[in-house]
Amino acid sequence: MQPSRFNVEDMGENLVIVESPAKAKTIEKFLGNGYQVKSSFGHIRDLSKKNLGIDIEKGFLPDYLVSEDKKKVVSELKSLAKKADIVWLASDEDREGEAIAWHLKETLGLDDKKTKRIVFHEITKDAILNAIENPRCVDMNLVMAQQARRVLDRLVGFELSPILWKKVKPKLSAGRVQSVALRLIVERERDIQSFAAKSLFRIEGVFNPDGAKTSVKVAAELDEKFEKEEKAREILEQCSGARFKIVSIEEKESKRTPPPPFTTSTLQQEAARKLGFSLSQTMRTAQNLYESGFITYMRTDSVNLSTLAIGAAKKTITELYGKEYSKTRQYATKTKGAQEAHEAIRPTYLSNQEIEAGAQEKKLYALIWKRTMASQMADATIQKTEISIGTAAIKNLFLATADRVKFDGFLKIYIESKDDDSTDEETNMLLPVLAVNQEMHMQTLKATEKFSQKPPRYSEASLVKKLEELGIGRPSTYAPTISTIITRGYIVKDNRAGQERQFRELRLDKGAVVSKTLTETWGAEKNKLFPEDIGILVNDFIVENFGSIVDYGFTAKVEEDFDRIAEGELVWNDVIAEFYKPFHKKVEETLLISRPTNAEKVLGTDPKSGKTVSVRIGRFGPLAQIGDSEDPEKKFMSLGKGQLIETITLDEALKLFDLPRSVGSYKEKEIIAAIGRFGPYIKYNGGFISIGKDNDPRTIDLDTSIRLIESHAKKESEKLIKGFPDEGIEILNGRFGAYIKKGKENFKIPKGTDPKELDLETTLKLIENGGKSKK
DNA sequence: CAGTGAGCGAGCTTCCGCTTGACTT
Numbered sequence: 001m002q003p004s005r006f007n008v009e010d011m012g013e014n015l016v017i018v019e020s021p022a023k024a025k026t027i028e029k030f031l032g033n034g035y036q037v038k039s040s041f042g043h044i045r046d047l048s049k050k051n052l053g054i055d056i057e058k059g060f061l062p063d064y065l066v067s068e069d070k071k072k073v074v075s076e077l078k079s080l081a082k083k084a085d086i087v088w089l090a091s092d093e094d095r096e097g098e099a100i101a102w103h104l105k106e107t108l109g110l111d112d113k114k115t116k117r118i119v120f121h122e123i124t125k126d127a128i129l130n131a132i133e134n135p136r137c138v139d140m141n142l143v144m145a146q147q148a149r150r151v152l153d154r155l156v157g158f159e160l161s162p163i164l165w166k167k168v169k170p171k172l173s174a175g176r177v178q179s180v181a182l183r184l185i186v187e188r189e190r191d192i193q194s195f196a197a198k199s200l201f202r203i204e205g206v207f208n209p210d211g212a213k214t215s216v217k218v219a220a221e222l223d224e225k226f227e228k229e230e231k232a233r234e235i236l237e238q239c240s241g242a243r244f245k246i247v248s249i250e251e252k253e254s255k256r257t258p259p260p261p262f263t264t265s266t267l268q269q270e271a272a273r274k275l276g277f278s279l280s281q282t283m284r285t286a287q288n289l290y291e292s293g294f295i296t297y298m299r300t301d302s303v304n305l306s307t308l309a310i311g312a313a314k315k316t317i318t319e320l321y322g323k324e325y326s327k328t329r330q331y332a333t334k335t336k337g338a339q340e341a342h343e344a345i346r347p348t349y350l351s352n353q354e355i356e357a358g359a360q361e362k363k364l365y366a367l368i369w370k371r372t373m374a375s376q377m378a379d380a381t382i383q384k385t386e387i388s389i390g391t392a393a394i395k396n397l398f399l400a401t402a403d404r405v406k407f408d409g410f411l412k413i414y415i416e417s418k419d420d421d422s423t424d425e426e427t428n429m430l431l432p433v434l435a436v437n438q439e440m441h442m443q444t445l446k447a448t449e450k451f452s453q454k455p456p457r458y459s460e461a462s463l464v465k466k467l468e469e470l471g472i473g474r475p476s477t478y479a480p481t482i483s484t485i486i487t488r489g490y491i492v493k494d495n496r497a498g499q500e501r502q503f504r505e506l507r508l509d510k511g512a513v514v515s516k517t518l519t520e521t522w523g524a525e526k527n528k529l530f531p532e533d534i535g536i537l538v539n540d541f542i543v544e545n546f547g548s549i550v551d552y553g554f555t556a557k558v559e560e561d562f563d564r565i566a567e568g569e570l571v572w573n574d575v576i577a578e579f580y581k582p583f584h585k586k587v588e589e590t591l592l593i594s595r596p597t598n599a600e601k602v603l604g605t606d607p608k609s610g611k612t613v614s615v616r617i618g619r620f621g622p623l624a625q626i627g628d629s630e631d632p633e634k635k636f637m638s639l640g641k642g643q644l645i646e647t648i649t650l651d652e653a654l655k656l657f658d659l660p661r662s663v664g665s666y667k668e669k670e671i672i673a674a675i676g677r678f679g680p681y682i683k684y685n686g687g688f689i690s691i692g693k694d695n696d697p698r699t700i701d702l703d704t705s706i707r708l709i710e711s712h713a714k715k716e717s718e719k720l721i722k723g724f725p726d727e728g729i730e731i732l733n734g735r736f737g738a739y740i741k742k743g744k745e746n747f748k749i750p751k752g753t754d755p756k757e758l759d760l761e762t763t764l765k766l767i768e769n770g771g772k773s774k775k
Numbered sequence: 776c777a778g779t780g781a782g783c784g785a786g787c788t789t790c791c792g793c794t795t796g797a798c799t800t
Contacts, residue, residue, distance in 0.1 A: 046792090618779090681777070
């Protein structure tokens, strides 16, 4: 099936190297005989990890090494390259891709004569054959721009992190991207803590055009809100018994356009909002879809669709919904610093509305299919009706609006979700036919106290959105960056219970205003990002000393320089030198100034003992302390979940010391209740039993504790399936099924083996060749 | 694998971006 111009005799042996193995497989099919397509699995070399991996004296000369896990790939590519007549470097067409091509050329020892650099924007036979006919050389300006990026990140990361080890705690980290992500979280938390909610009275009435005859209702809201309850009451009183009529009716038509196809960032956001997926879940599932050939590449910042895909969308939309639903659109990427080496994320075959795959894969595929299709569909036409209702009794007007979809267009299959989960207030989906001056009967009227909303906490997905807006980070690093600042203990992804708050409601009832105080729950958080004390400490330290690095515009600024290096207008190590001189000076200064990074905060005095109560970060995390450091009787307690040094009150700190507490005794042994690292627990007979969310260690009673102890003992007794005491081997029932335990190590049991039937010989064999599980 | 909270002081930790497996007690 191959075209004659590419037959074996003409071209000899050809080796094509791409970045991803899934891509390699597809391309090999298109090229056929004489072409072997292999993958480099991304970058093959990186800066040495010893010291900086950069010789600053020699103009920031990088010391590149083949990474340990890439040695196999590199040696395989080397031997294939030796046999090949031509090596085609087909890595992505962006800064990183160009660098990969150059590193391959250097590492494989390819000479210019037999090396060709090619790029293609879509994986179709035409595009690939066209690329092969138009080869070029490796663009060294672009490679040097990547080198500048790499060296800058290494300098920042490997000079800032050690300052933290010395001043705060070992193993901490800082970097151009992660430190900004942390800053966003810490600053947002402070905004939330300092936010003072204001309340306003909102007045809502329900009107009916013909008294009690029909059930058609118009819900309308007064065009003014009031700070004072008395003012709201006054309005309600004035409206009592008043005659209302329609003052105006306005009709407006508006269009809504579909959102562009998915990029990594928008896919992560929508999968979180619509499917409740975490970032890592989305990326893992998308990877599966990509490897099975269902979707295009999932790490992209491009909203571009190939002409092939646009054609397929037009055909499928016309078939499924009719010609009037199709509208061909080309989207332009607006994101800062986008490199657009790939297409948008879309189904490889748009005619496949559904696929055979796992449950998560199916759901994510359906989302991608709908979004891609919607992006090629017609605008929706919305008819908006605005009615105002007035009375001679007050100067204000009541306003009612209704949206009616005249033509659904793309809304037929896709509605984009919003970040804030504020529910839309009752809207009138259908307004009855009404006329100006028509009389309206007031059915109900009420005033409700509504509080202003605090700024929303970031979720993983909304943090990615913010980072992308700032041009910080890349599609391949959004999820790992957030994982890093969680692993460092800077932030947590957590749920928090809401608090109760009272609000007032006034209602007009038979001509009189009746008021009551009601209670609502507010501020509950699910899967949101919260800073931890150590994160706040590290952030403040970096903002104070290295504000320019965590400036929200820093990355955008250096990206401009990288672009100019790529254009050949600047020399890469000049750019680095200019940055490094003042940066390194500040590093040295900061190391010299020994400053107390961990000053304790005094909360007040313990009324019981008269001793000082303080909070600080200890060796094992944040703690509260009663009594000063010289006090031999001083007491410590770890802070609980959600408590921060910055915000904890004296009362909250004192409460911590209510635990551990003795619940009573059972079979002559004492039961102690407390809160540990894994949540609340009771301790009995030397063992720990988790008591779960439903029990509070401060109030748990003896009966409940005994029940928990008994059920725990029963579970423990069922844990041991079999034992070989002489060898110190046990076969146990664990969370993931049966496993073998020898000493402190665990071993797997292959599927299909009945653990009860295992004899010593096979068990020993399993231990010997069976994969040891870590830890 | 939980309740601690000082300690002799070797050698280690760490960045961002490109890619997939190996792995889960």
